[in-house]
Amino acid sequence: MRKSGIAVWETLDIPERRSAHWRFPLRSIWVERIDTEWHVFSQAEERHVSDASFTLVSRSRKPVSSRWRHYLQRDSGAIQPSPVLPDRPVVMRPDRALTLLPGQSTVFFLEIPVWFRLSTTGTRPTRIFEEPLAVLTRTWFGDPVTGELCWGLATRLHHALDSVSASADRAVCPLMIENDSEIDLEFQKICIHVENLSVFRGRGHLWTNSLHAVFRGPDQVTQIEIVHTPPGFEEHLVPVSEAREPSTGWNIRRTFGVLKYFTDF
């Protein structure tokens, strides 16, 4: 049994004497069921693979290590792997500094690495474990007293969806920005509060909720609004994981870094 791409996130049953093996570009995860325990092993992928894959392998082929983790749970049955967004805001450093001129608007497609969450299915789904599929740096956003601890990520700002390659370990976040002010909107960093976003599964991409921001000037409080319906860039999107902290949006002051007008940053 082998699956690849987005299909690795489908529900499955692990037969007896078999281990489930998910292989992502930067991480490999093995899961098996023995008696009343889930046994889980995870390690950084040494040979980078371009796409995600899933296989059921014989137990004899599982890695031998003392770092297998054991989770006790009596109920067996199908399990659900889900892509979830990181547990802290993600500060994205675009590959180039960008200035949005007054009166202009644009859409960016941001790629956010997802975490792997494994849950049981049934009437009372239980989370077994979750962990990041990519190593993100730790970073601080804001001033040293009132800022917040975030994950840091260097990324490319995609203006068109065509340039975003299909991936099972990254979710695409559409960010619409309008500069409705009289001044240039400069930013070198974008802080996305991913803990407020859900994940949807499409045919080739994972998606998050769309974000919409209207910048009206440094003196005006501007909200980043979360569009709660699935993004309209792909049809038949299926919700796969809910936001860790559901919200309607957040303040733009907590979003853009190095705005020369926001002296408190």
Place this chain on the structure above:
Amino acid sequence: MFFQQVYNWIRTLSPDVLTRGLRVALTLVIGLLIIRLLAVVVQRYLMKKSTLQRRMVVRKIISYSGFVLVAMAVLAELGVKLTALLGAAGIIGIAVGFASQTSVSNIISGLFLISEKPFAIGDVIRIGGTTGIIQSIDLLSIKIRTFDNLFVRIPNEKILSSDVTNITRFPIRRMDIVLQVDYGQDLGRVHDTLAVIARENPWSLDEPEPLILFNEFKESGIEMLFGLWFAKDDFLSLKNSIMKDISHRFAAERIRFAHPRRTVRTIVRDGLHS
């Protein structure tokens, strides 16, 4: 046998004494219960969002004033005239006040500390040579637990007159590591190596950027300051890992640490060493 003796003794008491004793006991029990209940209700429901320190202060105010009130009620029940007692207490108070100037000074210092809030329960502070976690802030002293699990009581008066460093007040800190590299090293390569070490360490924040500063020409080498920002809870993880990272990476890059040395030159003149 014992209970029989107690019963016989009670029977010898007059009904008036018995009633009074019962009322005193009831006043004590009900009074103490009310104090306890009041403290719990105020802490759990009315001050749910307050800091731990504020809740502790309020609990102590409720307890102490409650005990005084209960004691006064008991004394009144026993027929002690409170006006005379308060008068005597005033005189005694003056005498005790003179005798306990240090305690009064500590109490006033405690009030200043509570209003100024330089630290709160759970903060890690350094006073003089003592570093530890604050366990309680009281009117007379603060109690801290050091990292080697010692209990230290520091009088408030001393705190007010000392330099206090609150290590965990802000969410991020900088760890400064002073290094000395040998004079023969390529400083550009040393700088780049330190930048890579900071970037690859999982506990070091990439923003604010690490500080790499060539500090001074010392006797044995060039002194550098390597400052890494980290979230305050990650101190130990960063400290341990960064030392190993520096050591490994410097060895791999063949960057030599400076160590004290003396160069002795021997000049040979006419077959003689000088």
